[in-house]
Amino acid sequence: MDRERDLPTWPLHALSRTMRVRPHDWHVQQTGEGPLLVLLHGAGGSTHSFRDLIPLLADTHRVVAIDLPGQGFSRMGTKARCSLRHMAEDIAALCADRGWQPAAIIGHSAGGAIALRLSQMVTAPDGAAPRVIGLNAALAPFDGVAGWLFPVLAKLLVLNPLVPKLFSLTSGNPARVRQLIEGTGSSLSDEGLALYTRLIGDRDHVDATLRMMAQWHLDALLKDLPRLTAEVTLVAADGDRAVPPATSVRAAAHMPRAHVVHLAGLGHLAHEEDPARLAGVIRDALDAPSRA
Structure with missing residues (x-):
């Protein structure tokens, strides 16, 4: 994927802006x-994963979707700030620079973990922590051997400059991408699969994703869950094979103002499979009364 050339063909490209906020x-x-x-x-x-959700939410809200550092069409200024905390800090700096005070932060998968950490760094217009809505939020460390093996492998991969290129060439195969997506419990349209194929064929995007995996640590956030002041809604799709619904149930039990909404018939990419249904769930969460 040539980022300069391909942006005009990306979903909702007319809404795209590049913002230089260090790093x-x-x-x-x-x-x-x-x-x-x-x-x-x-x-x-x-941001393409929200392509059908953004217009539905924009009927009643101002919506800002952000590509994580080095992923999609964002460019990394440093490769050393791909951890959960660093990404949250850098997004908070972006919000401060733009004067953004989110009423809510909506994060999918790992973005759900970043949303929780970000809620401690920014404020809503009323001065309180913004609401957080996690869509199949990745709020559990890898179990067993995978807990140390996956991060170690990711670190080894990013140390070899040839690996991201080779990975992008092999995983950019449409059949391989379909297999990866269906392995999460979701079924996407040909258009959705084509977009992921383009992303995974981009060496820089793959490199940034591997660096995120290598620097990803959840322990500090999980210890902080009892101290979070944000209203939290965790949306858990029962068909999610990447982040089981039990992950959301366990995490919510440790937060003082959290609850879980279960969705039947959808997988890890629920917001892409049925955006209208997810928009309704999000509106309900935004309108829900405060939980003591």
Whole structure:
């Protein structure tokens, strides 16, 4: 994927803006009027995953979707700030630079973890922590051997400059991408699969995703869950094979103002499979009364 050439063909490209706020060049899509919603995609994704959800939410809200550093059309200014905390800090700096005070932060998968950490760093217009809505939020460490093996492998991969190129060439195969997506419990249209194929064929995007995996640590956030002041809604799709619903149930039990909404018949990419249904769930969460 040639980022300069391909942006005009990307979903909702008319909403795209590049914002230089150190240390990164951020790709942001924004539209709508009203209370601000900040949308964060998961590892290996981009703003495209919200392509059908953004117009539905923009009827009543201002929506800002952000590509994580180095992923999608954002460019990394440094390769050393791909951890959960660093990405949250850098997004908070972007919000401060732009004067954004989100009423809510909506994060998918790993973006859900970033959303929780970001809620401690920014404020809503009323001065409180913004609401957080996690869509199949990745709020559990890898179990067993995978807990140390996956991060170690990711670190080894990013140390070899040839690996991201080879990975992007092999995993950019449409059949392989379909297999990866269906392995999460989701079924996407040919258009959706083609977009992921383009992303995974981009060496820089793959490199940034691997660096995120290598620097990813959840322990500090999980210890902080009892101290979070944000209203939290965790949306858990029962068919998710990447982040089981039990992950959301366990995490919510440790937060003082959290609850879980279960969705039947959808997988890890639920917001791409049925955006209208997810838009309804998000509106309900935004309108829900405060939980003591």
